[in-house]
Amino acid sequence: MKILVLNGPNLNMLGIRERAIYGAGTYTDLVDFIKTKADALGIDVEIKQSNHEGVLVDWVQEARGVYDAIVINAAAYTHTSLAILDALKAVSLPVAEVHLSEPKAREEFRHFSYISLVAEKVFSGEGFKSYEKAIEYFALAPRLS
Numbered sequence: 001m002k003i004l005v006l007n008g009p010n011l012n013m014l015g016i017r018e019r020a021i022y023g024a025g026t027y028t029d030l031v032d033f034i035k036t037k038a039d040a041l042g043i044d045v046e047i048k049q050s051n052h053e054g055v056l057v058d059w060v061q062e063a064r065g066v067y068d069a070i071v072i073n074a075a076a077y078t079h080t081s082l083a084i085l086d087a088l089k090a091v092s093l094p095v096a097e098v099h100l101s102e103p104k105a106r107e108e109f110r111h112f113s114y115i116s117l118v119a120e121k122v123f124s125g126e127g128f129k130s131y132e133k134a135i136e137y138f139a140l141a142p143r144l145s
Contacts, residue, residue, distance in 0.1 A: 004067040007049035008075030041139040060087035069094040085114040096134035099124035
């Protein structure tokens with residue numbers, strides 16, 4: 001099984017930005033955590049991060065026929081991007097939405113998610129573990145194995 005893990009804007013600043021919300025772990029720590037968990041489950045993952053909406057759209061489109069599922073933390077684009085939503089709909093791959101924090105416990109503008117309109121599951125509020133749960137969700141899904 002191959003899973004594409006996409007990370008949106010400012011996730012490259014983990015460990016620097018808003019540590020009270022996102023923790024002290026760096027983006028490199030996150031990537032290492034995801035790879036370790038995926039390896040333990042026998043899952044092949046590719047992990048990418050961009051601060052640019054169009055790049056994320058391109059990566060979603062390129063995933064068609066290459067990956068079995070997408071795990072996405074669209075970050076701020078979660079609440080604004082019809083383009084990412086439309087790309088996810090177009091490729092018809094199973095999607096899990098992840099967030100390090102709990103958006104519904106934060107500012108009201110973070111309560112709505114375009115990604116949730118297509119995601120099979122949402123994993124949030126558990127830091128790095130949100131990614132682990134999303135990967136486990138697909139690893140244990142009989143339709144994908």
